[in-house]
Amino acid sequence: MLDVNLKAPEHYINRELSFLNFNQRVLAQAHDERLPLLERIRFLGISCSNLDEFFEIRVASLKQRLELGSITGGPDGMTVPEQLVAIHERAAALVKDQYELLHELVFPDLATQGIQFVNAKTLTPDQRKWVGDYFAKEVEPVLTPLGLDPARPFPRIQNKSLNFIVRLSGKDAFGRDAELAVVQVPRSLPRIIRLPPTTGEPGKTYFVFLSAVISSFVAQLFSGMKVEGTWQFRVTRNSDLFVDDEEVDNLLRAIEGELAQRRYGAAVRLETSIDCPEDITNFLLRHFALKRDDLYQVNGPVNLNRLMAIYDLVDRPDLKFPPFTPCIPKRLVAKEDIFAVMREGEILLHHPFEAFAPVIDFLRQAAADPDVLAIKQTLYRTGPQSPVVDALVDAARAGKEVTVIIELMARFDEAANIQLATRLQEAGAHVMYGVVGYKTHAKLIMVVRRERGKLRRYCHCGTGNYHPNTARVYTDYGLFTCDEAVGEDLHELFLQLTSPTRVASMQKILQSPFTLHEGLLEKTRREIAFAREGKPARIIAKMNALIEPQIIQTLYSAAMAGVKVDLIVRGICALRPGLPGISENITVRSVIGRFLEHSRVYYFHNDGSPEIFCASADWMERNFFRRIEVCFPIERKQHRDRIVEDLQTYLADNEQAWVLRPDGQYERANANGAPTVVAQQVLLQRYSDCNE
Incomplete structure (x- = not known):
């Protein structure tokens, strides 16, 4: 064998650039005209959402390292400054592609299907009147324009929120010169608004972006002043949570405290409309302590992933993937008693091609079975209204010994998981948060049942989360087994998660x-x-x-x-x-x-x-x-x-x-x-x- 240095940097691809390449492949789905139109729009939105999270976590981490004086890179050898430069170049090209796709393919293709997005220039008189009324009744009452002067400093801007900076001329009610103001848009307002059919051609559906509504009528917020220009902007902030493993004494309380600050972490990216003047962009960059490479100017709404709302707003099955019904293995259909089926042999499910329902049925049956003594489960992501949690609550209320390991640090699901933890505790379940410093990412259920005077363990092991909604769109495997060795392994693993214990010697499982x-x-x-x-x-x-x-x-x-x-x-x-x-x-x-x-x-x-x-x-x-x-x-x-x-x-x-x-x-x-x-x-x- 050749004497090769397998650690040489040229043998590795940079992880950040690899992610951006992945996101380009996601965006390529939006370009693919063989796919249904509304599905293509979803892929466009997903590519934007992915990019948001990339900046919130990965770019934020690189910037933090740079501030701390760490510039060394990973196995590929790229230093932190080199990575940030390469990221900007690659991300800027990706953003340009996203907005070109929006204008050159998405809007025209929607129009051919009778779905029209209108703006200030294309509004008909009837549409302008309706939009003006909508602004006056639904939008203006919840907006608070904020002037910028020594007595009124720049407001705190939430992570990824929609904002406008407005240039003004004239004097305000107190005789002062007013030059700039900021309008923050509450998240409660819908970003896409459907116009009534009476305002346009029969058979067509019309939508307008909230940003276009505000831009068109923003002058009504500044009576007696002249609006010289209005430009959107959005700030992306560091959204990673930090909990000091050595100092924390209550993980749930520490995470709750961190969540309150997430909306106002350090700025890592500024997006503005493409026509925003240079002096305004420089002003915003200075305020958020960002550099020119942190600026992304876009030709359209600053938050394209909001476009995904159109998928549910339009009732057009012909523009979506054909529906399908996940199947249920015949063994499970033939017998209602899932424990009996498992005793006959292991069951392998491949989601979403096969239904997630048997997993829920497994928990429900365990909750209702008088012979079941205990249920132990890990939860990473499961959704706010979860039948999985419902079954665990029912089991706890029925007197079962229910132990749930909830990962409070599941990124962007922290708040939902705190709510789930509280609900389970109120039902009488034992709720643990795993091991501080180690995320509990395993997907496991163990049911302990008494049979003929002995205890038997029934287990489910999965590659994906116990989330019924994502189980319809994520491919994952799940295994039902009552194998004795696997059961003993999971018993040891749950002991690790709930109590001080030694590292177990597993028989079949790698951990x-x-x-x-x-x-x-x-x-x-x-x-x-x-x-x-x-x-x-x-x-x-x-x-x-x-x-x-x-x-x-x-x-x-x-x-x-x-x-x-x-x-x-x-x-x-x-x-x-x-x-x-x-x-x-x-x-x-x-x-x-x-x-x-x-x-x-x-x-x-x-x-x-x-x-x-x-x-x-x-x-x-x-x-x-x-x-x-x-x-x-x-x-x-x-x-x-x-x-x-x-x-x-x-x-x-x-x-x-x-x-x-x-x-x-x-x-x-x-x-x-x-x-x-x-x-x-x-x-x-x-x-x-x-x-x-």
């Missing part, structure tokens, strides 16, 4: 932060040993992100030894495939389609005795070392064969797949004359009739 990382390295090295013996060796891994350096280096070693490595990585990937002499045996593809690819699956050929694991963990440092994660084996041959078939389907996708090149760029997979394969459509068809 972060203890055994998962080394376990995956060991299984990869085993494939390397088989390859060196001249035996077939292969790894297939599907995940959301791959950036952990030691895993990447071991995959490079595997490829150099002759192991065939196929990676299906939806988002960030720091590994470079196809490098001569290093990673020529590695392929990386990203599938972006109707459903968000979310399942984590690891396949190891193991000399013809394949091992397959599903997990809650991506291959990132945080998942291996700073989170509680679970990786569970799929042992039933029927289930292993199903998963392998699913993985092969993703590897065969030649329409919604993107292939990573050695230079870090992605290109669409090409059928090259072969039959078209769209993995998610194939899976929809495959699972349309559940056979298990």
